[in-house]
Amino acid sequence: MTLVSLTVNGKSVSAGIQPRTHLADFVRETQNLTGTHLGCEHGVCGACTMLVDGVPTRSCITYAVACQQAEVTTIEGLDNDEIATELRAAFSQEHALQCGYCTPGMLVSARDVVLRLQAPSEHDIRVAMSGNLCRCTGYVGIIRAIQRVVEARRSRGIAAIPNGNRTRLGPSGSGHALPAMSGSAPRVAVAPKVAAKSASAASAARMDPDWKPQTTFTQSFVVAHPVDVVWNFFGDVASVAACLPGASLAGEPVDGHVEGQMKVKVGPISAEFQGIADITRDEATRTGTIIGSGKDKRSNSATRGLVGYAVKEGDTPDQTRVDVNIGFTLTGALAQFSRSGLVQDIAGRLIAMFVKNLEARLAGKSSGDMPSAEAGLDAGSLVFSVIKGRFQNLLKRLFGR
Known part of the structure; x- marks a missing residue:
């Protein structure tokens, strides 16, 4: 995994x-x-066009790591853009869109034409837009819409900007490459590996503050050990991960940052989420948070999540209560299992397995009594057990047994 910012x-x-x-x-x-939108994924159709440092870019053939520290603007980022707003209106008035699949990339490229060309002819616009393909409109409406916006802006005294303020040479995003070392070629600025400590504790899993999880729920459990013992155990990330079926770490945590993986099996789908997380702990309140994200390349499933936990004294001195708040978003093939009701039931069973393993660890049982991370988490069995339990409860309500 490589950190991209x-x-x-x-x-x-x-x-x-x-x-x-x-x-x-x-x-x-x-x-x-x-x-x-992704169309050809060969850089031909132009549906994926977005702005990288202000330059229209084929994002389906541009590596994200090559754009480290670059400014990226997607079609969503042009909601309040003056030129894009005028183009959207013109596209509607000139019937320049039909199915709409090519439209995001078409608008990004059209905006660049309006920005750069002072008085383009129809031929100039067709040449400039030749990298964006449309299978619906026949291009006539698109050309007219762009001409309409250009003429309107020029009539208001808004001149074109030569080269669109482009000052860097080379591929889009490449202007952030580190200066070349003597006798070596320029290299792209990439993030340091987790194993190396950096001067600034850059957060690999820090998420957009506006991000909201699709599913949230709260779980609590009680451990038959004193609160100090449990709190100290939660500070050992590797030991905690070992209690979760299928989870393992790729190395020791560095400055609260850790990489790891979790193996999950759901019927015919076997997923291995490679992930990163930032971990914080507050000794005064005995609370902690884990913010992370992960992706499985085989099923193309991805997840982002936030886990908050609080360790409290139990009803007796030899008991500890742990409250857990979980929020996450799951996309891809495994997203079908993210329905909140089903997830909460599965999470309840998963936490029960975690508590059992936690109790075994705290009791000092040998590693042979613990689950193997290689075996992975059989989520399919958990789903089946949930459905079976719900069916049995339904029968009890219907027949009073």
Whole structure:
């Protein structure tokens, strides 16, 4: 996993991704900005066009890591843009869209034409827009819409900006490369690996403050051990991860940051989520938070989540109560299992397994008594047990047994 930090639509965002991840997948899957459409995925159709440092860019063939620290603007980021607003109105008036699939990329490219060309002819516009394909409109309405906006702006005295304020040479996003070392080629500025301590504790899993989870719920459990013992145990991230079926760490936590994985099996779907997380603890209140994200490359499923926990004294000195608040968003093939009611039931069973393993750890049982991370979490069995339990409860209500 590689940490990528960008400014997307004016907000600083970071996520851990595979180095081969394209920019289009980055904004769609980690930022939920699905206005950027993927068509050919070969850089031909132009549906995925977005702005990188103000330059129209084929995001389906642009690696996200190559745009480290760049400013990215998707179609969502042009909601209040003056030129884009005029183009949307003109597209509607000139019937320049039909199915709408190509429209986001078409608007981004059209905006660049309006911004750069002072008095383009129909031929100039057709050449400039030749990288954006449309299978519905025949282009006539699109050309007229762009001409309409250009003429309206020029008549109001708004002149074109030569080169659209472009000052950097090279591929979009490449202006953030580090200066070349003597005798070496320029290299792209990439984030440090987790194993290396950085001067600034950059948060790999820090999410957009406006992000809201699709599913939230609260669970509580009681552990038959004193509160100090349980709180100290929660500070050992590796031991806590070992109590969760299928979970394991890729290395020791560094400055509250850790990488790991979790193996999940749901029927025929086997997923291995590679993830990153930031962990904070407050000794005074005995509370902690875990903010993280992960992705499975095989099922193309991704998740982002926030876990908050509070460790409290139980009813007796030898008991500890742990309250857990969980919020997450799941996308991809496994999203079908994210219905809140089903998730809460599964989470209840999963937490029960975690508590059982936690009790075994605190009791000093050998590693042979603990579950293996290689075995993974059989979510399918949990789902089946939930459905079976619900069916049995239904029969009891119907027949009083």
